[in-house]
Amino acid sequence: MRIAIGSKNKAKTEAVISVVQQFIDAEFELRAVPSGVSDQPLSDKETRTGAINRALNAIKESGADAAFGLEGGVSEIDGELFVCNWGAMALANGEIYTAAGAQILLPEEVAAEVRNGRELGPVMDDYTNRKDIRSHDGAVGVFTNGLINRKTMFEHVILLVVGQYLYSKRTN
Numbered sequence: 001m002r003i004a005i006g007s008k009n010k011a012k013t014e015a016v017i018s019v020v021q022q023f024i025d026a027e028f029e030l031r032a033v034p035s036g037v038s039d040q041p042l043s044d045k046e047t048r049t050g051a052i053n054r055a056l057n058a059i060k061e062s063g064a065d066a067a068f069g070l071e072g073g074v075s076e077i078d079g080e081l082f083v084c085n086w087g088a089m090a091l092a093n094g095e096i097y098t099a100a101g102a103q104i105l106l107p108e109e110v111a112a113e114v115r116n117g118r119e120l121g122p123v124m125d126d127y128t129n130r131k132d133i134r135s136h137d138g139a140v141g142v143f144t145n146g147l148i149n150r151k152t153m154f155e156h157v158i159l160l161v162v163g164q165y166l167y168s169k170r171t172n
C-alpha cells in the first residue's frame, strides 16, 4: 500500500512509520501539505479539521492509497489552555478515521503568549531556551518531564486511528 504522510515534522513522520509498518505492508512518502486551518489551531474542532485536511491534501497531492495527517493545537477548558492533538487517516475511497491525543495543561506563562497570538512552537522554544521543540519533545514532553514525548503521544494517536481502520476491515 502506498501511504503518504502530510508533514515533514519528525515527531509526526517517525510516529506514523513506526506504528503503521507493524500492521500494514507500506511504502511511505512525506508531503508538507497545508492544513487549511490557522497556523495555531485554538480548539479541538479546528485541530481535528487540520488533521483531516492534511490527510486529504496528502492523498490528493500524492495519489497514494491512504494518507495520514497529524495536527497540534490548543483547547480551552474553564479558562485554562491545554495542548491538544488530533490524527486522521484518509483512504482513496473517501473513508476517514480520526482520533485525539492526550491533553495536558499549559502553564499560564506559556498560555498567555498563545492567547496573544503567538504559535506554541516558538513560544516553547523561548520558554525552554531550546530549538525546534515541536519536532522532538513537544510541549507534552517538556511538561511531563520527558515521560511522554511528542512522538510517543502521536504513536498513541496513530494506534487509535489504525485500530479503527483495521476494525472496519475485519471479517466475521
Ligand SMILES: O=P(O)(O)OP(=O)(O)OP(=O)(O)OC[C@H]1O[C@@H](n2cnc3c(O)ncnc32)[C@H](O)[C@@H]1O
Residues within 6 Å of the ligand: 006, 007, 008, 009, 012, 035, 039, 040, 041, 050, 070, 071, 072, 073, 083, 119, 120, 121, 122, 124, 133, 134, 135, 137, 138, 139, 140, 150
Ligand atoms: O511541520 P508541521 O507538520 O506543520 O508541524 P508543526 O508542529 O509546525 O505544526 P502543528 O500544526 O502540529 O502545530 C500547530 C502549532 O502548534 C505548535 N505545537 C503544537 N503542539 C506542540 C507541541 O507539543 N510542542 C510545541 N509546539 C507545538 C506547532 O509548533 C505549531 O506552531
